[in-house]
Each structure stands twice: as C-alpha cells, then as structure tokens.
Amino acid sequence: MPVVQTPTPQPASPQEDADERILKAAGRLFREKGFAATTVREIAAAANMLPGSLHYRYASKDDVLLALMNRAVRRAMQAVRFAIGEVKDPVEKIRLGLRAHLELLCNGDDSLYVLLFDWRSLPAGAREGVERERAKYEAFWDGLLYEAHGSGKARPILDIELVRHFGFGAINWVATWYRPGGDRTPGQIADAMFAYLAYGLIHEPSRPADLDTHFAAIMAASFKSRS
Amino acid sequence: MPVVQTPTPQPASPQEDADERILKAAGRLFREKGFAATTVREIAAAANMLPGSLHYRYASKDDVLLALMNRAVRRAMQAVRFAIGEVKDPVEKIRLGLRAHLELLCNGDDSLYVLLFDWRSLPAGAREGVERERAKYEAFWDGLLYEAHGSGKARPILDIELVRHFGFGAINWVATWYRPGGDRTPGQIADAMFAYLAYGLIHEPSRPADLDTHFAAIMAASFKSRS
DNA sequence: GATTCCTTTGGGCGTATGGCCAAGACCGAT
DNA sequence: ATCGGTCTTGGCCATACGCCCAAAGGAATC
Numbered sequence: 085m086p087v088v089q090t091p092t093p094q095p096a097s098p099q100e101d102a103d104e105r106i107l108k109a110a111g112r113l114f115r116e117k118g119f120a121a122t123t124v125r126e127i128a129a130a131a132n133m134l135p136g137s138l139h140y141r142y143a144s145k146d147d148v149l150l151a152l153m154n155r156a157v158r159r160a161m162q163a164v165r166f167a168i169g170e171v172k173d174p175v176e177k178i179r180l181g182l183r184a185h186l187e188l189l190c191n192g193d194d195s196l197y198v199l200l201f202d203w204r205s206l207p208a209g210a211r212e213g214v215e216r217e218r219a220k221y222e223a224f225w226d227g228l229l230y231e232a233h234g235s236g237k238a239r240p241i242l243d244i245e246l247v248r249h250f251g252f253g254a255i256n257w258v259a260t261w262y263r264p265g266g267d268r269t270p271g272q273i274a275d276a277m278f279a280y281l282a283y284g285l286i287h288e289p290s291r292p293a294d295l296d297t298h299f300a301a302i303m304a305a306s307f308k309s310r311s
Numbered sequence: 312m313p314v315v316q317t318p319t320p321q322p323a324s325p326q327e328d329a330d331e332r333i334l335k336a337a338g339r340l341f342r343e344k345g346f347a348a349t350t351v352r353e354i355a356a357a358a359n360m361l362p363g364s365l366h367y368r369y370a371s372k373d374d375v376l377l378a379l380m381n382r383a384v385r386r387a388m389q390a391v392r393f394a395i396g397e398v399k400d401p402v403e404k405i406r407l408g409l410r411a412h413l414e415l416l417c418n419g420d421d422s423l424y425v426l427l428f429d430w431r432s433l434p435a436g437a438r439e440g441v442e443r444e445r446a447k448y449e450a451f452w453d454g455l456l457y458e459a460h461g462s463g464k465a466r467p468i469l470d471i472e473l474v475r476h477f478g479f480g481a482i483n484w485v486a487t488w489y490r491p492g493g494d495r496t497p498g499q500i501a502d503a504m505f506a507y508l509a510y511g512l513i514h515e516p517s518r519p520a521d522l523d524t525h526f527a528a529i530m531a532a533s534f535k536s537r538s
Numbered sequence: 539g540a541t542t543c544c545t546t547t548g549g550g551c552g553t554a555t556g557g558c559c560a561a562g563a564c565c566g567a568t
Numbered sequence: 569a570t571c572g573g574t575c576t577t578g579g580c581c582a583t584a585c586g587c588c589c590a591a592a593g594g595a596a597t598c
Contacts, residue, residue: 116431118346118347118429118431118432119345120347120348121431123555123556124557125554125556133576134578136577139556140575140576144557145556145557204343204348246495246507249484250484251481253480253483254478256480257479257480276473277477280473280508281477281507281508350584350585352585360547362587363546363588363589364547366587366588370587372586
C-alpha cells in the first residue's frame with residue numbers, strides 16, 4: 085500500500101518566506117484558539133516579526149484569514165488529485181482521496197482545519213469567493229462519487245450530495261478527536277471509515293459472502309502496515 | 312412512524328425566565344458569530360436587559376458559555392433517552408437516538424451547536440467539568456452500540472469507539488449545511504444516515520437479498536412521511 | 539408603614555485590540 | 569558610491585471590550 089505524500093514542496097523566495105511564516109503562524113493560532121481570540125500581535129510574534137511588518141503584507145486580520153482559507157482549498161484539491169494520480173478504479177479513487185484529505189487535515193498545515201471550523205469568522209463580503217472555490221472542491225468529490233455510483237457497484241438508491249455530506253462530516257470530525265500520538269494513523273482511520281461506509285453503499289448481489297472478506301481485507305491491510 | 316418530541320417544557324419562574332433569556336440569546340449569538348466575536352453587551356441587549364444585569368447573574372462571559380454547554384449535554388442526554396423510551400430493539404434504539412440528537416441540533420436551541428463547535432473557547436479550567444459530562448453522553452452511546460453489536464446483527468469486526476466517532480461526525484456535521492427551509496427534515500436526514508451506515512455495519516448472511524429491501528424500506532418510509 | 543433582601547440601573551474604569559504611519563534600514567541595480 | 573524601491577521598525581490612536589459598583593427600585597414580610 086503506497087504512502088500518500090504531498091506534492092512538490094516549492095522552494096521559498098525571501099518574501100514568500102515571510103508570507104509563509106505569517107500564514108503558518110496564523111494557521112496554528114487560529115486552530116488553537118480560534119480566529120477572534122487570536123491577536124495580530126500574537127501572529128506577528130509567532131512569525132518572528134513586528135505587528136507593523138505583518139500589516140505591510142496583510143492590510144487586515146481578515147485578509148490573513150482569507151488568504152489562509154483560499155490556500156486551504158487549493159491544497160486540499162491538490163492533495164486529493166495527486167493522491168488519486170492515474171488510478172482508474174473509481175472506488176479505489178475514493179479511498180485514496182479520503183486518505184489524502186484526512187492526512188492533510190491531521191498532519192498537514194492547519195489551514196484546512198481553520199477553513200472547516202472557523203467558517204463563521206470569515207467576513208460576509210469575503211465569504212463568496214472562498215465559497216466558490218470550496219464548491220469546486222465539493223463538486224470534484226461529487227464527480228468521484230457519481231463515477232463510482234455509475235460503475236454499478238453502488239446501491240441503486242443513492243443521494244450523492246447526502247453521501248458527500250455524511251462522508252465529509254465523518255472525516256472532518258476526525259480533527260476534533262485525533263491526537264498525533266495515538267495508536268491509529270490518519271491513513272488507518274480513513275481506511276476504516278471507507279470500509280464502514282462503503283460496505284453499506286456497495287451492492288454486490290452476486291457474491292454476498294464476500295462482503296465480509298472485502299471488509300476484513302481492507303481493515304487488516306490498513307492496520308498491519310502503519311501509515 | 313412516531314414524531315420525536317422534546318420532553319416536558321417546564322414553566323418559567325421569573326428569575327429562571329431571566330436566566331433562560333440570557334442563555335437563549337447567548338446561544339443564538341455564539342452560534343452565529345462564535346463566542347469570542349460576541350460581546351456581553353450584545354447578549355444583554357438580545358436578552359432585553361442591561362449589561363450590569365447580566366453580570367449580576369453570570370460573573371463573567373466564560374460563565375455564560377459554561378452554563379450553556381452544561382445545559383447542552385444535559386438536554387442531549389435527556390432528548391435521546393426520551394426518544395428511545397421503552398423500545399427494546401437495540402438497532403431501532405440507535406435509529407431513534409440519532410433522530411433525537413439531530414433534531415435537537417437542528418431545531419432545538421443552539422446550545423448543542425455551541426458545545427460542539429465552540430469547544431476551543433471554553434477556558435482550560437472549566438473544560439474538565441464539561442468534558443466529564445460529555446464523556447457520559449458518549450459512554451451512553453457506546454452502550455447503545457455495544458448492545459447492538461452484541462445482538463449478533465452487526466459485523467464481527469467493529470471498533471465501537473471509531474464507529475461512534477464516525478457517526479457523531481456525520482450527524483454533527485449536518486449542522487454546518489442544514490438549512491431549515493430545505494427539502495429534508497432532520498428526521499429524514501438522520502434516517503438516511505442510519506440507513507447508509509447501518510447496512511455497512513449490519514451483517515445478515517442468511518438473507519443477502521433482503522439488504523436492499525430493508526435499506527429501501529427505511530428510505531422510502533422516511534421520505535414519504537415528512538418529519 | 540417599615541424593614542429587609544433581591545434585582546436592576548446607568549455609567550465608568552482600565553486595558554488590549556485592530557489598524558495606521560513617518561522614519562529608517564536594507565539591498566540589488568546602475 | 570549612489571540611487572530607488574522594497575521592506576521593517578517602534579510606537580501611536582481611537583475604539584470597544586470585559587468587568588465592576590454605588591445607588592435606586594421593587595416586592596414580600598412583619
């Protein structure tokens with residue numbers, strides 16, 4: 085089972101380095117304490133600069149949040165696309181996509197968490213733009229689900245939007261209880277969730293006894309090789 | 312299919328009325344804008360009193376949040392217990408419990424939402440007490456799942472804690488996309504989620520063809536009679 | 539009608555916040 | 569060496585926040 089990795093960590097120019105430090109610090113603080121409870125002075129200090137320097141790059145605290153959220157959507161889309169790669173099996177695509185999404189959420193930077201859990205802090209004016217990008221990501225997932233559904237392996241009765249909502253819910257919620265030192269890696273958690281949900285969705289009338297075999301195989305493989 | 316309702320709306324004494332107004336207003340505002348972005352002046356105004364009066368009942372803003380969260384756990388536990396009532400079938404218990412939880416989250420007061428999504432705002436000192444009560448609620452659910460698992464209808468390989476996490480995730484996440492005027496009621500959504508997840512969990516080797524029948528029956532019944 | 543206790547009032551205090559800016563440092567290009 | 573633009577500095581300002589309180593109000597009891 086291949087390890088999912090993030091694509092192309094690009095080198096940092098000096099100014100991108102400062103921007104990067106700001107977003108990284110802001111992401112960590114927003115995730116820990118929430119947007120409103122974090123001060124620009126804290127962000128600046130964590131990014132090793134003075135408040136004025138931060139203001140030079142981002143005119144307002146809202147702009148930092150906006151940039152962070154836009155980056156989150158971009159990275160999520162990138163990570164999932166990269167993880168799927170050239171895989172053809174539509175069901176396997178979903179499993180790999182889930183892993184990538186969850187690994188980004190748990191081990192990647194904090195922007196995705198902030199996007200998901202600090203949504204209310206985004207000022208009404210800026211919401212529209214992020215919403216549009218986020219909708220693209222969701223549409224991308226709907227495409228994966230639609231493809232899997234069309235492959236004939238899924239239940240005939242399927243509300244794809246509802247399935248996506250449930251799937252996102254289960255997987256995003258992991259961020260609220262996952263602790264890095266635990267005995268399950270994000271990859272294992274994602275596989276387990278896939279197995280639980282999939283074998284409620286997948287319909288194989290011709291070989292009913294195999295259901296448990298498939299299920300057990302995914303679980304066993306995932307829990308044997310850590311990652 | 313019986314409509315799930317909230318138990319015993321108790322009458323209000325004059326002072327309880329003031330407390331109630333505060334918590335109700337605070338719940339709405341915390342849910343809309345988050346704890347940190349809400350001012351005590353706003354809460355007081357929404358509760359039709361002056362800031363000083365609010366301070367008389369709750370010494371600090373944190374205390375309001377604490378009271379709100381404790382109430383949320385209490386109400387959730389109460390609602391689920393009441394919904395289950397005297398039902399014996401362990402699987403049906405779970406379906407009814409899910410409905411009750413989701414209806415409280417979507418149609419009830421906002422305290423449950425705040426408990427779930429403003430967790431970070433709770434000051435470290437107060438966290439322990441709420442955590443303990445919340446753990447009881449989770450343990451209660453684990454009991455339901457354990458019972459259902461022990462009934463022999465579930466897959467032999469089952470990590471109950473993981474299943475609870477996934478279930479809570481899917482159901483709690485509904486609060487982020489549900490809109491009251493939509494074409495699905497919370498009850499329907501809960502039933503759909505139950506059906507999707509259950510028929511990945513339930514193992515009935517003796518009658519594989521019935522799987523879809525059961526699944527379709529739940530979905531059809533839920534979507535026919537609104538609520 | 540007087541006393542007591544609970545509740546509300548309206549305002550005020552100290553503080554920390556988000557945003558801003560004039561002056562200077564840095565650095566590659568000329 | 570000098571210039572021009574980019575970036576940083578350290579401090580400032582108006583605001584709005586959480587919290588507090590002395591005094592007044594109101595209701596029930598004796």
